[in-house]
Amino acid sequence: MSNFGRMAHLLAAFMALLFLASCSAVQQGADVLAGAGQISKSDRQSITKTSQAVSSTFSQITEEQEYYIGRSVAALILAQYPAYDNAALNTYINTLGQAIVYSSDRPEIYAGYHFLVLSTEEVNALSAPGGFIFVSKGLIRRCKNEEMLASILAHEVGHVCSKHGLKAIKKSRLVDAFKVIGTEAARRYGSEQLAQLTTAFEGALGDVFETLVVRGYDRKYEYEADDLAVKFDVAVGYAPKGLTDFLQTMIGDSTTASGKGWFKTHPSAKQRMDKAKSRIAALSSVPAEAQVRTKRFEQSVAALN
């Protein structure tokens, strides 16, 4: 065959592969090609085998698995901090939270986003994977308007959107879990596999909980969540200075100095404020505060006083 002929055949094979690209299932695609005599049976088996092999990165965690990890992390958080049982305030937080979620990068997650006030004076906000977001009474008390609270919630929604909690899970847990997932075809597991999965699950929960509650996120994730807070604020129509105003109130605060709560992580309130300020300054236009929102914020949080 001439060089031109070889080139043409290669091109034809590439086109056929592009056709395969339109098929969603690898298995199906491999069958198609084998049937068409384009690839050998052993090649087909190898492609299928590769498609069934499992790797172990956080991106492998499905929406449903993220939800189940999140449920248990949320339960562990609630074992540490009691819930604040106030229907009106929780409805307000959830409505405000949903408005932000609608304008976020990942508005739809397995069971949706849910917000809850924690009955603690510690200044804290936490987000478990799967959209379980908590904000403390102490933090709400520090907010002077809806823009500030919106910015805190937007920061937490940002952590969920970017799966920062899941990224805390050690690779070894996923390797162990995916070993079981890879070998078992059934949805329900036998006792041995279940015990292995439960151990990996406990390990994963521990990794996420330690990062959220004890150690704090890596500084790059905190800055990323602040960037997202500014982005989501502007997209919803909130003045993003809500974030910098809040950070300003926390500078020099004794709770930040001791590294507790929302400031247990490395960047200080000042560092975060400076970075957020320069980000906001770079925007061409930003929404302004509105009196009507401050008024309803004051009414909604009056129950705390």
Added chain:
Amino acid sequence: MQLKRPISLTLTISLLILIVSLLVAETLTVKVQSTSLRNTPKFYAPTVQSVNAGEKLEKISAQGGWIQVRTSGGVVGWVHSSAVEVPKFDLLASNKGLKTQASASEVALAGKGFNKQVEDSFRAKHKDVSFVWVDRMLQIRIAAAQVEEFMKKGKLGEFGGGK
């Protein structure tokens, strides 16, 4: 000259296959527990129909993060792109990429891994960890119309301060 004919035939067929495959609608899979198909690409637009995890939808068009789809029953509506698994098959990606796509959707479809059974097993081991408030949290549901009203009153988004 004798060689050129079958080659151009192969090329033509391949090109045709390519064009047809590009025209054939993409099939999307719902990856969230349940969501609504809406009659316009907005969260607070009226719901046309609910769809559940695993349901297949046929893509019609896309617009700013939203996808217009058709259900197997022929109902047409808009769904946010974050609610569906878009089949990707990047041939230029590494072998690892190919592996990732296939196994992730496999796991999702089978409901494997950390699921209800694993949670039950965890809860049996840790009876002191209460899920009461986790379940109460999940019951707090804010209707899209409520969010719209909240935005309207607060002059947010398209009702005032938004970009």
